[in-house]
Amino acid sequence: MFTRxxxxxxxxxxxxxxxxxxxxxxxxxxAPSEMLEDFVHYALTAQVPLAEANGEALLNSGLSxxxxxxxxxxxxxxxxxxxxxxxWAREVPELETIAAKIESHVERGxxxxxQNNDRIxxxxxxxxxxxxxxxxxxxxxxxxxxxxxxxxxxALNDPSTPAEISLGVTNTLPALGREAVLPLATxxxxxxxxxxxxxxxxxxxxxxxxxxxxxxxxxxxxxxTDVVGSAARRAIQRLGWDDPESINxxxxxxxxxxxxxxxxxxxxxxxxxxxxxxxxxxxxxxIWAWDHHxxxxxxxxxxDLYWPVMAIREANEARLLSPxxxxxxxxxxxxxxxLENRLGERDVVLPVPDLERSPSxxxxxxGPAVARDVLLMAIDQNDAAMxxxxxxxxxxxxxxxxxxxxxxxxxxxxxxxxxxxxxRYDAALVVARAMPTKAFPGSARVIPLLGSAVxxxxxxxxxxxxxxPQARLAAASRLESLGYDVSAEGDNWDAVVASxxxxxxxxxxxxxxxxxxxxxxEALVKTDTPAILVVPDDELTHAxxxxxxxxxxxxxxxxxxxxxxxxxxxxxxxASPMDDSDRRFYTAEAVAALRDLAMARPAGLxxxxxxxxxxxxxxxxxxxxQLQVAEVLALINxxxxxxxxxxxxLASTDEWQQVSLLDLAAASVRRxxxxxxxxxxxxxxxxxxxxRGDTADAAxxxxxxxxxxxxxxxxxAASGS
Numbered sequence: 001m002f003t004r005x006x007x008x009x010x011x012x013x014x015x016x017x018x019x020x021x022x023x024x025x026x027x028x029x030x031a032p033s034e035m036l037e038d039f040v041h042y043a044l045t046a047q048v049p050l051a052e053a054n055g056e057a058l059l060n061s062g063l064s065x066x067x068x069x070x071x072x073x074x075x076x077x078x079x080x081x082x083x084x085x086x087x088w089a090r091e092v093p094e095l096e097t098i099a100a101k102i103e104s105h106v107e108r109g110x111x112x113x114x115q116n117n118d119r120i121x122x123x124x125x126x127x128x129x130x131x132x133x134x135x136x137x138x139x140x141x142x143x144x145x146x147x148x149x150x151x152x153x154x155a156l157n158d159p160s161t162p163a164e165i166s167l168g169v170t171n172t173l174p175a176l177g178r179e180a181v182l183p184l185a186t187x188x189x190x191x192x193x194x195x196x197x198x199x200x201x202x203x204x205x206x207x208x209x210x211x212x213x214x215x216x217x218x219x220x221x222x223x224x225t226d227v228v229g230s231a232a233r234r235a236i237q238r239l240g241w242d243d244p245e246s247i248n249x250x251x252x253x254x255x256x257x258x259x260x261x262x263x264x265x266x267x268x269x270x271x272x273x274x275x276x277x278x279x280x281x282x283x284x285x286x287i288w289a290w291d292h293h294x295x296x297x298x299x300x301x302x303x304d305l306y307w308p309v310m311a312i313r314e315a316n317e318a319r320l321l322s323p324x325x326x327x328x329x330x331x332x333x334x335x336x337x338x339l340e341n342r343l344g345e346r347d348v349v350l351p352v353p354d355l356e357r358s359p360s361x362x363x364x365x366x367g368p369a370v371a372r373d374v375l376l377m378a379i380d381q382n383d384a385a386m387x388x389x390x391x392x393x394x395x396x397x398x399x400x401x402x403x404x405x406x407x408x409x410x411x412x413x414x415x416x417x418x419x420x421x422x423x424r425y426d427a428a429l430v431v432a433r434a435m436p437t438k439a440f441p442g443s444a445r446v447i448p449l450l451g452s453a454v455x456x457x458x459x460x461x462x463x464x465x466x467x468x469p470q471a472r473l474a475a476a477s478r479l480e481s482l483g484y485d486v487s488a489e490g491d492n493w494d495a496v497v498a499s500x501x502x503x504x505x506x507x508x509x510x511x512x513x514x515x516x517x518x519x520x521x522e523a524l525v526k527t528d529t530p531a532i533l534v535v536p537d538d539e540l541t542h543a544x545x546x547x548x549x550x551x552x553x554x555x556x557x558x559x560x561x562x563x564x565x566x567x568x569x570x571x572x573x574x575a576s577p578m579d580d581s582d583r584r585f586y587t588a589e590a591v592a593a594l595r596d597l598a599m600a601r602p603a604g605l606x607x608x609x610x611x612x613x614x615x616x617x618x619x620x621x622x623x624x625x626q627l628q629v630a631e632v633l634a635l636i637n638x639x640x641x642x643x644x645x646x647x648x649x650l651a652s653t654d655e656w657q658q659v660s661l662l663d664l665a666a667a668s669v670r671r672x673x674x675x676x677x678x679x680x681x682x683x684x685x686x687x688x689x690x691x692r693g694d695t696a697d698a699a700x701x702x703x704x705x706x707x708x709x710x711x712x713x714x715x716x717a718a719s720g721s
Contacts, residue, residue: 032063033071036078039102043085048094055089055098059105066116068102069109082106108273108281114143115272117151124155127168134168141172145179146269146286150296153187156195157295170198174205179269181206185214186288187296193225200228204235210259210267212239213252213317219244250322257314257331261338262381263307271303287313287351299351304342309352311335316353330373333362337374337389363393368402375411384420391415391426400436400604413442416449419530419552419572421506425453425586432593436604446605447597448527451613452506453590454629464489465520467511467534475509475534478565493520505529507569511558514543525550530572532565534558591628598635608636615644622652627660634664639675642668646680646702650687655695662698669705676706 035058042051058068072078089099113119119140126137141148152169155161161169173180184199191199196218203211218224219232236244260267271283285306286298301309312335318328336359339352354362363371371393378387394403394412403412415427428449436443455461462484464475476486484507508524508531510517517533524531530552535543537557547553554568594614597607611633618629630648633641645668649661669676676684688699 030057032058032061032068035061036068036071036082040078040081040085043089043095043099044081046088048092051089052094052098055095055102059098059101064112065105065109066112067109069106069113072106073110073113104281111270111273114140114145115147117147120144120148120151123148124151124165124169127172128162128165137168138172138175142175142177145176146183146288148176149173149180149183149187153191153195153296156198157191170202173198173202177206178208178266181208181211182269183286183288183296183298185211186290188214188218189221190290190292193228196224196228197231200231200235204238207239208266209239210256212236212241212247213249213256215239216244216247216249216252220249250318250325250328253314253318253321254325254328254331257311257318257328257335260307260311260314261331261334261377267310268303268306272300274300289351301350302346302348305339305348305350308335308339308342309350312339312352326370326373329366329370330377333359333366333370333393334374334377334386334390336362337386338383341385341389359389360393363389364396368394368398369405371397372405372411375415376409379411379414379418384418384423387415387418387420387423388426391423391430395426395430395433398430398434400434400602403431403434403436404440410441413440416442416445417551422582422586424449425590428453429589429593432597432605435597435600435602437602438604440604443604444609447594447607447609448613450590450594451610453586454594454610455613455617461485461487461505462507462509463487463505464509465493465511466491466517471511475511478562479507479509481562482566482569493523507532507572510534514539514546517543518546521547521550521553525552530554532556532568532572534560587625588628591625591632594632595628595635598632607632608638611636611638611641615640618644618648622654622657627657627664630661630664634668634671636668637672642672642675643677643680646676646684649702650680650683655693659694659698662695662702666698666702666705669702674706674708681706681708 035054038054039051039058042048042054063071072082086099086103089095123137123140123144126133126140129137141152152173155169156166173184181203184203188196188199188203200215200218203215215232215236219229219236221229224232233244236247241247268285271285273281274284276282283303284300285303287301287306287309288296288298291297312332315328315332315335318325319332322328339350340359343350363374371390375387375390375394378384378390390411404410412427412431415423416431418424418427424445428446431443431446432450452461462476462479464472464479464486466472467475472489472491476489479486487505505524505527506529508520508529510520510524510531511534512520514533514535517535521531521533532554533543533547534556535558537559540555540557543555547555552572554572556565556568560568594607594610597605601607614629614633614636618626618633621629626648630645633645642665645661645665649658649665652658652661684699684703688696688703691699
């Protein structure tokens with residue numbers, strides 16, 4: 001029995017022991033299962049250092065992903081507790097990375113377990129065992145998904161397979177679900193008729209329509225037995241087609257190709273995770289094929305490439321069946337363009353047809369009609385890269401008479417209003433180079449877009465309207481953080497319009513109540529200018545309702561965070577700024593296009609509509625870019641254009657630049673007559689008095705072209721003084 005003194009000493013010793021620091025690292029001989037248990041326990045009890053130590057020890061233990069997943073899944077208590085522990089740990093900075101790694105390893109391990117061929121073979125054998133064994137086998141095979149199909153078909157085709165296992169395989173195949181459709185459909189034409197019926201019934205039970213093309217082929221195969229043909233027709237009806245005989249097989253493949261291009265989720269399996277070349281985990285998809293020696297085989301393809309590869313394959317099948325199907329051609333071209341864009345510099349062997357021809361070949365050889373169809377596909381799927389490729393093809397094949405197809409939707413019209421700035425500029429350049437002889441829906445956007453490209457060469461332009469000076473300053477800071485130049489700000493729309501700052505805007509930031517802001521936003525929509533409408537917090541729902549039908553408009557509450565603002569801009573498709581090379585390219589191309597239009601003057605486009613942007617650009621730039629714009633202004637029959645040339649010439653400080661500008665102004669005067677203002681006449685006379693050399697000669701040519709007669713003062717040298 002303890003005395004009181006001994007009891008006190010014992011309690012003191014216990015307290016000292018409890019106060020000692022706990023070990024920070026799990027012991028070297030600790031089993032991984034204990035590390036996992038400890039990580040979960042300490043995470044759930046908010047003991048961060050101990051959870052961190054055990055989590056790191058578990059990750060460094062050398063335990064395979066598959067073994068880790070087994071530790072979790074074979075223990076019902078752990079299976080329930082780990083997700084809760086991980087969810088809590090992700091909210092703690094010290095544990096966030098560790099929790100993410102453990103979760104990733106467990107998920108990958110589950111996939112590895114499910115796809116383990118030995119485990120699948122064991123499960124197939126278990127189908128002939130006890131009721132419990134059959135239940136476990138069924139679960140494993142369903143978990144394996146598409147990976148279970150090849151060994152299950154081999155078991156069916158093996159004469160030595162016991163009847164009870166064959167029956168179990170037959171009954172289990174439909175339970176594999178949508179992941180089994182593609183491997184089963186691939187194998188269907190190549191197996192004996194007895195197994196064809198089993199596959200057909202399984203595809204019918206699974207019920208996904210992308211099995212239809214394979215079923216139609218078998219139903220029309222002259223070598224198929226009556227039993228197989230009848231089974232296939234019944235299966236087609238179960239998938240939703242009343243009359244299997246009337247089905248257009250090429251049309252089925254086209255629909256499949258379009259569905260792959262849209263990346264419909266039911267057409268892919270759970271990704272297989274593999275280590276990429278740079279060490280990161282990469283998701284892969286299987287593309288199935290039949291090998292006459294090995295049976296059903298597959299090839300890994302990165303998930304992002306899987307979609308265009310399958311679209312190309314399906315579209316090619318449709319082309320073989322119906323060579324003149326325009327949708328099949330367009331989908332084939334679209335798939336090739338998307339694949340090229342996504343493939344980049346990766347060296348990947350892909351199972352696609354006709355790789356000897358470039359995507360550009362396919363995009364152009366089929367003519368402008370297919371390019372227009374591809375452009376519409378790109379617009380519908382919000383694929384700016386594909387849209388630009390389609391526009392490039394259209395620029396190489398389309399002319400004034402083939403830009404417009406005469407259908408309900410006009411691709412070039414929609415491209416001119418597309419949210420991505422590059423797509424809009426590309427579309428405007430395509431139209432400008434075609435020089436249409438008459439206007440068409442959307443053609444009124446072309447010249448303003450080209451003017452925007454010219455003026456936007458210095459960066460993306462933004463305006464801020466409404467709100468207090470402090471609010472406008474904050475808005476300008478937000479816009480500048482995303483790479484915009486705020487060219488004007490004011491408390492009312494009329495003042496900004498009067499300053500001509502709204503001519504070539506990439507985005508507008510509008511503040512105010514819903515009603516006043518809506519009026520401004522509607523005016524911006526008519527010019528295809530994206531807008532962010534910022535309203536009081538209590539008006540957010542009302543503002544969203546009122547702007548629901550307006551394209552290119554985002555709504556924010558006044559108290560929205562910078563992240564919310566960035567997200568709103570991103571949703572409008574204007575968040576990614578063009579780099580310097582892009583801006584230089586579009587400026588040069590737009591100036592060249594406007595110059596050609598000014599010289600040819602096609603009836604469908606009026607280059608004068610870009611005059612305001614050209615005048616602003618010639619005032620604010622210098623060097624070769626200024627001369628290129630000035631050359632266009634010299635071709636425009638307008639007094640303000642002529643006067644802007646003279647102002648730019650008199651303001652220039654570079655002799656060679658000044659001579660060139662004076663000569664362009666003189667060319668305008670000779671071509672369209674004297675539109676020079678009285679102020680400019682006085683400035684020019686004063687300039688000539690002081691000028692010497694080449695500059696004086698150029699100024700004299702301009703003054704002489706004006707034909708104002710005598711009146712230029714004699715210089716000091718001329719008077720003999």
